[in-house]
Amino acid sequence: MPATVKSNDGNLYTDLADYYDQFCAEVDYAGQCAFAVRVFDAFAQSGGRDYLDLACGTGPHLQEMTRLGFVPTGLDNSAAMLAQAQVRCPQANLLLCDLAAFEQVYRFDLISCFLYSIHYSHPLNNFAETLRRAFCALKPGGVLVFNTVDANGARQQRKVVTQVQQADALLRFESGWYYRGQGEVLDLRLSITRESADNTQTWHDHHTMTATTLPQVRDLLLATGFEVTMLEHDYDRLAPWTGDSYNAIAVACKPTAAHQQLY
Incomplete structure (x- = not known):
């Protein structure tokens, strides 16, 4: 069964620090x-x-x-x-x-x-x-x-998708901003998937940024x-x-x- 990990407190960067550079290739x-x-x-x-x-x-x-x-x-x-x-x-x-x-x-x-x-x-x-x-x-x-x-332009930004093929797994990283149209909250939504022959792991994360x-x-x-x-x-x-x-x-x-x- 695929494993899903939801992180809303910054732990995503702890879990995935070893992979971070590949996402930002x-x-x-x-x-x-x-x-x-x-x-x-x-x-x-x-x-x-x-x-x-x-x-x-x-x-x-x-x-x-x-x-x-x-x-x-x-x-x-x-x-x-x-x-x-x-x-x-x-x-x-x-x-x-x-x-x-x-x-x-x-x-x-x-x-x-x-x-x-x-x-x-x-x-x-x-x-x-x-x-x-x-x-x-x-x-x-x-x-x-x-x-x-x-922030008014963040609503027009496209989702960024990066895929990295490892020897034993495919990594997929998605990120995108969401702005409600008012206020000082700019949401950054992240989704990361690591898919191998034996297992699929998915991390979902959300960061509240300043609009x-x-x-x-x-x-x-x-x-x-x-x-x-x-x-x-x-x-x-x-x-x-x-x-x-x-x-x-x-x-x-x-x-x-x-x-x-x-x-």
Whole structure:
């Protein structure tokens, strides 16, 4: 009989940490990191190369940014993911905590949060708190870069499906957003199936993420004290966001004169 596992408390990432990289095989981590370096070169004025990846998962961004000359630190709320990240990038300093709970001050030159992971900070006050903590964690002149989605466009996003053939099993990963059309709840629904000759296992998971609009994200960053540039969601170039698309990349610079803590 097929086995079904329902996880609604983050255990899915514990159960499937060993498979996570296979599900994300089509993600261009190298391209995202190359883009982050272009942003850094264009905007940063902090003078160092200390790097923090928020929601680092198994560490592919850490590994690539180390290769590109940065000193890596990763943060995630999954110990199983961080264990994989430590193997992948042994020199990285790793932090086990939620996005809205890290407490570093004036430590980093560059902070990234890709794969829309900034939206895991829920509800909206936690989202804003994550931005405030990133502001404090940056050195003056440092840069925060992350991708973000407008909730109104999330309803138009297609479900993402990835299949990976292993020696003894077929893995199928499905994910999709659902937005009710109002409020600050953006649902991420996940379904993962591992099918072998002897057994079929299915994991269902649901994450409550924060629904925002892109102008709202920009306004939250400005209120935090950042200088903000919104770019098109295109990792091949630095193109200003025209306001017509529902996906964007936020580049938030901490002013060089920002020496006052927010706490």
